[in-house]
Amino acid sequence: MPLIKGTALEVKVHMQMNLKSVSLLVIVLSLLFGAEISLADIVGSVEAQGLSFISQDYENTQSSNFGFFGASLKSEKSESDAFKLNLTGMYAVGTPVLSYLNVREIYFSFKMDDSSQIHIGRKTNIWSNVDDRWNLGFFQPQFRWNSLNPENQGLTGVFWEKKKKNLGFLFYGSPLFIPDQGPGYDLKNGQFESNNPWFVSPPQNILFQNQILPIDYKIENPNISDVVFQPNFGVQLVYGEKKGLFADVSAMYKPSHQVALGYKGVLVTDRVKITILPKTYYENLVAADLGYKDDWGAIDLSVLYLRPKSPEFDSTYNVPVIFESTSVGPHVKLNATDEISFEANGLFTSGEDLIEQGPDANPSRQTLTTKFIYRTAYEVAAQYKDIFKNKFKLSTQLIWRQAEKNNLKILKSRNQIDLKGPWKFAFDVILVDTSDAATSISYYRNLDQVWIGASYDF
DSSP states (O other): OOOOOHHHHHHHHHHHHHHHHHHHHHHHHHHHHGGGOOGGGEEEEEEEEEEEEOOTTOOSSSOSEEEEEEEEEEEOOOTTOSEEEEEEEEEETTOGGGOEEEEEEEEEEEEOSSSEEEEEEEEOOOSOHHHHHTTOOSSSOEEOSSTTSOEEOOEEEEEEEEEETTEEEEEEEESOOOOOBOOOOOEETTEEOOOOTTOOOOOSEEEETTEEEEEEEEEOOOOHHHHHOOOEEEEEEEEOOSSEEEEEEEEEEEEOSSOEEEEEEEEETTEEEEEEEEEOOEEEEEEEEEEEEETTEEEEEEEEEEEEOOOOOOTTSBEEEOOOEEEEEEEEEEEOSSSEEEEEEEEEEESOOOEEESTTOOTTSOOSSOOOSOSEEEEEEEEEEEEETTTEEEEEEEEEEEETTTTEEEEEEEEEEEOSSSEEEEEEEEEEEOOSSOOTTGGGTTOOEEEEEEEEEO
């Protein structure tokens, strides 16, 4: 059987389920609470972006230049606001498969008393520092439209939050589940089309009985109701204030945001038919953070334990076997001045690698399902922010990330000029280097990219 890149194939299953579920959530919340929404607390903006892939060896798509137009709505952060919203929608000119709607947050808050409140909807929270900083996607779903710039999205349900002095408690429960949202692709007549720079098509031919035969792919998408209506819940205890010692402990039982993908192949006349079946599976998460913060910066250590429940497939399928793991993330931040800061992060994950079992499983191939993008990695970052003559704000950030096992190196430069209403201009550069060997992140190769953007607030 051929090598099938799991990260690429599972993303459309994620995106289809995510967009339909989120769209339903937006409509329901708007109908139920639309009369209570105050637009005065929401900042809107229209945006235009240009993307260019600058590597000489780039060949993922016919064109290396793309244009985007869209808008975003974001609530101002205020404890007194009853409604909070954070969403962005972008349309890709001439390439609809790149268009997206990213609903990061949409929820209502109801104050119960001076120390507790209830949130209903989709809300982000830092359940674990190592999960949040490395975008592991264990506690919360990820927006992976651009695989080199993942972003946390909120869980969807009911949050009961209680805070008193330096102690806090958060309980989350929901009958709803929404997986990761990734980049899309087009599958027509069993063939993948090359129109998304973040999707690399799997092999279109296979050597079978000394003959090279074409492959037809088919994805058995599950019913949305079978995926969305999955109960999940979690709790978090928090200790600490703005300065000094802080600690938190989180636990959650939920479906994995990265679905498991089983597959099987059948020879039909002179073609090989490969069927891919996605399934959700549950996992237990326990995380703890301990650290100290002050005006000079912060230092902390984060630990996250994952124990998955094996997904169930028919015996004719090749299926993933996912093992328990422990991730450790040390972090240091130094505020050199009011304008300049430095950070260093580490990620160390122990536990067996994901494998596949089944009639066609082969340990020499990359697995179809992807759980960890990298297991050992380091990151250093520098940031500068300043306001010049009270007229515009300059923000620039430089990030270097390196993963050991997969030999991945990423350099990011993010720059923004805020004219303090209503115009903002952005210029970002991402440079990538990977090894020549086939790994779970091989599709990152030659994705060096430059972004230019402008937005207007209203």
